[in-house]
Amino acid sequence: MFPEPRATYRIQLHQDFDFFAAAEIISYLAELGISHIYCSPYLQAASGSTHGYDVVDPTRVNAGLGGESGHRAMLQALKQASLGQVLDLVPNHMAIPGRENPWWWDVLENGPSSPYASYFDVDWDSSEDRWPNRVLLPVLGDHYGRVLEAGELRLVQDQGEFTLKYHEHSFPVDPCSLSGLLARAAHNCGSDLLGFLAGCCSRLPRPTVTKRREVMRRHRDKAVIAGLLTGLCAEPGPRMAIEGEVDRVNQDPDALDRILDEQNYRLAWWRTAGRDLGYRRFFDINSLAGMRVENEDVFAATHSLPLKWVREGSVQGLRIDHPDGLRNPAGYFQRLRDTCPGVWIVAEKILEPGEQAPPDWPIEGTTGYDFLNLVTGLFVDQSKEDLLTDFYVSFCGNDQDFKALVRVCKEKVIRELLGSELNRLTSLFVAVCEKHRRHRDYTRHELQEALVRVGANYPVYRSYVRTGSGEKEPVVSQADKYYVREAIALAAEETPEPDAELLSFLEALLLLEIPGVLEGELAMRFQQFTAPVMAKGVEDTAFYRYSRLLCLNEVGGDPGHFGTSLEKFHRQAGTARDKRPLSLLAGSTHDTKRSEDVRARLCLVSEIPEKWRNQVQAWHEQNRKYITDGVPEPNTEYFIYQTLAGAWPISPERLEIYLEKALREAKEHTSWTSPDKDYERRMQEFARSVMQDERFCRGMQEFIEPLIPAGRVNSLAQTLIRMTFPGVPDIYQGCELWDMSLVDPDNRRPVDFQMRQMFLAELPGLQVQEIMERMNVGLPKMWLIRQALGLRRRRPHAFGPDGEYRPVYARGKKSDHVVAFLRGEIVLTVVPRLVLGLGGDFEDTVLDLPPGDWENVLTGERLAGGKIELSRLLDKFPVALCARDREVKAE
Structure with a gap:
């Protein structure tokens, strides 16, 4: 182990x-x-x-x-x-950028005969009526015929190797398609060997063969042809004849079209990927093949x-x-x-x-995204939800709840981004219905609409049913049944609703209650469909449209649910310890929408909805002069103010790059596939104007200034929880100090490790007060991580899979502002929450330390078991990590 x-x-x-x-x-x-x-x-x-x-x-x-x-x-x-x-x-998935991927290159050259054809999730029969046994490659900037006739496609020969070029793109040429060109070149130069090779190309087993003997013969003969052709191209006569034929083809769109028509792929306008792609992608990224x-x-x-x-x-x-x-x-x-x-x-x-x-x-x-969202919610003031929601709705003029928005966004993604996947699934559904007389008269449109409705209402990423084989029975869990039936029920409630019997049939198919190869294939494919629908519809669309409290808009989170209660937190911690005690615990990741420190600050907005309302209204009035033709609309303006409040100070350049991504992900007025440059220009002008407005920047700084210390306390509290919660804490590069990053590429900026090494070397020689005096550079966060991980090293049994987790509840007027728990009965974590409401005064709030001698490894203070006042425990450092017995003295 x-x-x-x-x-x-x-x-x-x-x-x-x-x-x-x-x-x-x-x-x-x-x-x-x-x-x-x-x-x-x-x-x-x-x-x-x-x-x-x-x-x-x-x-x-x-x-x-x-x-x-x-x-x-x-x-x-x-x-x-x-x-x-x-x-x-x-x-x-794998990337498929031309010949860099040798497996994909071989598939393009040899089609189904490639030894790697079964490696990629290609549906060779998906477009049998239009381009049988060919892969659609949507790489062209315009319609194929226009690109061809404009001379942007050309055949290239280099030392006997033929490729097709389109700007920076390169594609292999099936040798079978070269027989005519080589035969003409052989005639022109009088080379019998070249004529022989032309005949060999015409006799080469076709790329559609899949029987082992024929496949082996194709690849053997193809290699011999390539070797001889390379040798011939070293001779002036054959080389010049071949080059002449290549030039002739490139000057004749019809001739080049005939060669292109014989390839194992079909070059197409990039927009065709939205409906006709024949291979499974990673989400909607054409260059990543499943x-x-x-x-x-x-x-x-x-x-x-x-x-x-x-x-x-x-x-x-x-x-x-x-x-x-x-x-x-x-x-x-x-x-x-x-x-x-x-x-x-x-x-x-x-x-x-x-x-x-x-x-x-x-x-x-x-x-660890489940942990991340659980902990973030713990620092959101649930009692202020209505106040913040009312202002958000009144300012933005939109009272659509998050669940309804998710449904809209997922359907948009299905229809506009995942059309190819939907069409493949629909074709499979049509084939299934043809086998069942009660359902074969449904139109393709009706079947597709049923898939859209159920897919858009699917409540989680996917189900995990598994078809049986041999003596194995199909596997369908209770969770699978619950989620499939919930999606079907939600789809049935819509108007106009799909046919009830059709939905019942689809439910039975998705739960593997109807036997058959095609039937099982539909269920398996549907699972791979709902995952990208959720990812693109929620994380990459709805999260950029719904701005009530942006710290909740995180991967795996539910912005419609306002915060986490203390009871739920402890309950989930116990579950984590019992079921997955070695799961990863994330704070920031390369995919988080906002860093842990940005989220920690934004949580504070939930505590001050009245102050936030007044400030946003003031900014809106002040910046009204920068709004052009309704741009930005209120929801986007609100999104910008929250972004600035969370990441301040931020440079105009960082904000502009982030806004381009945020606006395109929202897909309301612009998108990656159909960018509205005029809208984006007006948005960037607004952002640039407010960032150059000294009065606005001064006002933002004045608003943020009192929140910075509280945000840092939130961050330290969340970090200590991560260091001691059941699981394995993870630190994203650079986040051992303050990091106010937004989503990538912002969170992938260079990290100053030299500075961090210098700070770490200083820590052992500093007193706690000196560390706290350097709060601005993040030294307390690094100190906390160092001390907590040192304790984990010395007391692994307290934090391992067998280390118990026990909630500890404070007593007193501010008990709701305290999160505390024991690990292995020998390590105690204590952190404050809702710190603005706490106001720096715990009043009479106390905590009961179990019997024994304790040491706070963050301050070096010795503590005796029994009642201890929170104001004393957290006097020198904002959070406390206490260990029982003298052997845990901080190093």
């Missing part, structure tokens, strides 16, 4: 921060108390990748990060510091290198990206667990409120 991780530190690797740079900070992370670095994906990614999730070759380490030598340097540094490593794996990792050969090929590192002991943990995209996540995790039983595995599973990770997944837990 793996050594239990104490804490992880997320590192974003890219060309400007590669393996060598990571190696240089390993000793710093060890001193901080980290047990495992947690790297972004570093298998070979597309050129210039800044994140690593666009893998093109999983059999190689990323050359752009330093390659093998850089990787060895990082591993050596980890070994010297006795740190482990968690690797981020991407099993759901993988069939449920295929054992695909699993072995894509995981061979990471599993080699696991066997060698250089990787101790795996973070699995987007398992909801997989056909059978439970099967995938079981295969992964069987292959590497001694590895800590966490999944990027986004749990909706109230949802639990499937219990049959043999993993340690999630990447």
Whole structure:
């Protein structure tokens, strides 16, 4: 079994921060108390990748990060510091940028005959009537015919290798399509060998063959042809003849069209992807193609290198990206667990409120968004919900509740972004209904509308039903039944509602109650459909439209639910300890909409709705002169003020970049696929004007100034909870000091590790008062993390899977402002909440320390068991971490 991780530190690797740079900070992370670095994906990614999730070759380490030598340097540094490593794996998809991906390149060249054709989730029959056995490639800037006739497509020959070029794009050429060109060139130069090769191309097994013997013959003969052709092109006569024919083809759109028509792909206008794409994508990103990792050969090929590192002991943990995209996540995790039983595995599973990770997944837990949202809500003042909501509605003029908005956004995403996926699913539904006489007379439109309605109403990311095979029975959990039936019921309530019998039929199909291959395929495909619908409809649309309290608009969160009660927090903590005690605990991630420190400050808005209302109204009146033709509309203006309040101070450049993303994600007035440049220009002019308005900036600073200390206390409180909650705390790069970042790319700015190393080296020689005096640079946060992780190292049994969790409740007038709990009965966490309402005075509020001698490892104070006043406990440092017995003296 793996050594239990104490804490992880997320590192974003890219060309400007590669393996060598990571190696240089390993000793710093060890001193901080980290047990495992947690790297972004570093298998070979597309050129210039800044994140690593666009893998093109999983059999190689990323050359752009330093390659093998850089990787060895990082591993050596980890070994010297006795740190482990968690690797981020991407099993759901690969990037397909031309020949950088050798597997995809082979598929384009050889079609279904490619040995990698089964690796990618391509539906070769999806458009049988228009382009059978071909992959649609939506890369052209205009309609195919217009691009062809404008001369933007051309055939290229280089030393016998033929490719098709479109600007920066490159595509392989099926040798079968070259027989005519080579035959004409052979005739022109009188080369018998070239004529022979032309004949070989015409006799080559077609790319549609799939029988092993024919496939092997095609690839053998193709390789021989390529070798001989390369040799011939070294001779002036054949080379010039071939070049002449290539020039002739490029000058004749009809001739080039004939060659293009014989390829295993169809080049098309980029907008066709919205309806006709024949392969599963990652969300709506055409350049990321879905993988069939449920295929054992695909699993072995894509995981061979990471599993080699696991066997060698250089990787101790795996973070699995987007398992909801997989056909059978439970099967995938079981295969992964069987292959590497001694590895800590966490999944990027986004749990909706109230949802639990499937219990049959043999993993340690999630990447922590469920924890993140639970803790954020704890610092939201639930008693002020109506006041804040009333103002939000009156200012924005929209009283649509969040659930209704989600339904609208999900349907928009289905129809406008995921049309290809919807059409593939509809075709499958049509085929199913053709087999059942009671349902075969439904029109394609009716069937599609039923899928849209149920998909838009699906309450979680997906179900996890599994079709049976052989003697195995289908697997349908109670949770699957609950969520499917809820979606069907919600769809039935709509007007005009789909036919009730059709919905009942669809429900039975999705719950595998109707046997059949196509029937089971529909259920499995539907699960892979609802996941991107949820992600794009909620996280990437609704979250940018609903602005009541932006700290709640986080991945896996429900902005319609206002905060977390103390009772719910303790209840969820107990569940986490009992069910997933080694799950990851996130604060900030590379995907969070706002950093932990921005959210911590924005939570304060919930405590001061009257003051917030007055301030926003004042800003609105002051900035009315910058509003042009109704832009920004009130909801967006409100969104901007909250963003500024959370991230202040922020540069105009950062704000403008963020606004472009936020506005396009909202998809109301502009979008990534249909940007409205005029609207965006007016928005940016508004943002620029207010940021250049000295009066506004002075007013913003005056409003934020008294919130900064309270926001930092919130952050320290949330950080200490993360360090001691059941699970494994994770720190996103740079967040050991204050970090006021927004969503990427803002949260991927360079981190000043040299400064952090200097601060960490100073800490042992400083008194608590001196640390608190340097609050502005974030020293108290680094100190808290260092001391908490040091305690976790010395008392692992208190925080491990067997470490008990017990709530401790304060007594007194301000007891609701205190969160406290014991781990293993020997470590006590105490933090304040709703600190503005607390007003710096706990009055008579006390806490009962269990019997024994205690030490606050954040201040060094000795404490005796029994009643202790909160004002005394939190006098020198805003939060308290107390450990029983003298042996835990702070180092």
